[in-house]
Amino acid sequence: MINRKYFLRILWITIWILAAHINILANTYYEGEPKNVKYVFLFIGDGMGHAQVSTTEAYLAALKGNTGFEPLNFSGFPHIGQSTTYANNRLITGSAAAGTALATGKKTNINRISMDPAATVPYETIAEKAKKQGFKVGIVTSVSIDHATPAVFYAHQPDRDMYFEIGIDLINSGFDYFAGGGFLIPDGMWNDQEVNLTTLAAEKGYAVVNSAEAFRNLKPGNGKSLVLSPRTAGGASLPYAIDTHPGDLTLADFTAKGIEMLSGDEGFFMMIEGGKIDWLGHANDAASLVREMIAFSEAVDKALDFYHEYPENTLIIVTSDHETGGLSLGHVATKYETNVELLKYQRSSVEELNKIVAHFRVNQSGDSEEDFNRMLRALEFDLGLHNRKYGTLLDDEEMAVLKELFMTTVMGIGTEKGSYGYSEPFMAKAIEIMNKKAGIAWGTGSHTGVNVPVYAIGTGAERFTGVIDNTDIPKIIGELMGVLSSEF
Numbered sequence: 001m002i003n004r005k006y007f008l009r010i011l012w013i014t015i016w017i018l019a020a021h022i023n024i025l026a027n028t029y030y031e032g033e034p035k036n037v038k039y040v041f042l043f044i045g046d047g048m049g050h051a052q053v054s055t056t057e058a059y060l061a062a063l064k065g066n067t068g069f070e071p072l073n074f075s076g077f078p079h080i081g082q083s084t085t086y087a088n089n090r091l092i093t094g095s096a097a098a099g100t101a102l103a104t105g106k107k108t109n110i111n112r113i114s115m116d117p118a119a120t121v122p123y124e125t126i127a128e129k130a131k132k133q134g135f136k137v138g139i140v141t142s143v144s145i146d147h148a149t150p151a152v153f154y155a156h157q158p159d160r161d162m163y164f165e166i167g168i169d170l171i172n173s174g175f176d177y178f179a180g181g182g183f184l185i186p187d188g189m190w191n192d193q194e195v196n197l198t199t200l201a202a203e204k205g206y207a208v209v210n211s212a213e214a215f216r217n218l219k220p221g222n223g224k225s226l227v228l229s230p231r232t233a234g235g236a237s238l239p240y241a242i243d244t245h246p247g248d249l250t251l252a253d254f255t256a257k258g259i260e261m262l263s264g265d266e267g268f269f270m271m272i273e274g275g276k277i278d279w280l281g282h283a284n285d286a287a288s289l290v291r292e293m294i295a296f297s298e299a300v301d302k303a304l305d306f307y308h309e310y311p312e313n314t315l316i317i318v319t320s321d322h323e324t325g326g327l328s329l330g331h332v333a334t335k336y337e338t339n340v341e342l343l344k345y346q347r348s349s350v351e352e353l354n355k356i357v358a359h360f361r362v363n364q365s366g367d368s369e370e371d372f373n374r375m376l377r378a379l380e381f382d383l384g385l386h387n388r389k390y391g392t393l394l395d396d397e398e399m400a401v402l403k404e405l406f407m408t409t410v411m412g413i414g415t416e417k418g419s420y421g422y423s424e425p426f427m428a429k430a431i432e433i434m435n436k437k438a439g440i441a442w443g444t445g446s447h448t449g450v451n452v453p454v455y456a457i458g459t460g461a462e463r464f465t466g467v468i469d470n471t472d473i474p475k476i477i478g479e480l481m482g483v484l485s486s487e488f
């Protein structure tokens, strides 16, 4: 069926491409050569493969009662390619090595933060090159600001787990705008003194902002700024999109503020990471993932607004470092059937659902049958395993499997009681059942080695088509910005 909105979107994109080309021709005619790109947005959906995009688009269509795809804003970009992801020493990469490739144009070993495989030589990053050439630089993420993907743009460390040292590198980078969750290791020893990273950042001239009001009041006149989310979830990250409360700051808010802070004649390079798409891939939680993807695309919307104002100088790239979870839009049990709409009934992320399990473990009534029935009601409501349209979704066999897991891993009958932290086997099974009902499967709880999509719009966007290596991405950006040196 023809989707009118989709056609309108294609139409305006076409108009903008034509307008941009006419502009380039005009510039070529008058100035002899095309203008360099002045404003660059590099969006990295951590763990975002093709299936993450397709599943979200199928979900958006299903919400409207349609079969098919409701395109995300970046799916409509005029230039689309794909990128390899493999690391120097492993086919299936990790965020540090993949990020180093995207930031420096060089492959390295797993866990390195913009250093060579032997961890002796720092690799200069596209963000550092841009800064040196007078561009303003912004680094934005939905996870902690010292996590691997943001870190590879401003830090040089042998291991991604050296969070405190990465935080020191952040402060010393002198970059103009940082926005993210918090610091994972905020206190440590530096130059024989005990320091707190937030305090040190303020001493070094950063306007440190960690309330919604201060965020609203933050203006370009405040100079270099470090924005930390007023409310954080596990791992000093922003809450998952599905768990967001009204008034929480979002990745889109951080992106819009970044544009406000960095805009000007100098031009800017801004990296924006949707970091928790990856976490939900690790947890195999599809309903939370599609919401996280939508929040990521809302951040892209802010860049598109800017692009429409400055189409001839702006470049937006939306890509990923690797796929996470081996996500499959299709399930062996449901064969050719899907019911992606079911995902809308889930109200909480795996993180919040695990807290419910932990609550039942420590607040047992003494009647485990009754506890299971109460747990079941929580599952029906928060996971969406019961709803008005479909009734209860659990069949007898699934109910038996869940009960068995509840009795052993939550009530502790027949096994040791204990906390499972990140992963609760009971909830993992319940979410797996929910995903199966929707027709969605996962191949792994880790990363996969497949190529990832690259979407581009703006000046030079056509350079990102075809199959390219992940190391090509910063090289092409550097060329277009005119910040390349012999080192690259």
Ligand SMILES: [Zn+2]
Binding pocket: 046, 047, 094, 095, 096, 278, 321, 322
């Ligand atoms: Zn990653």
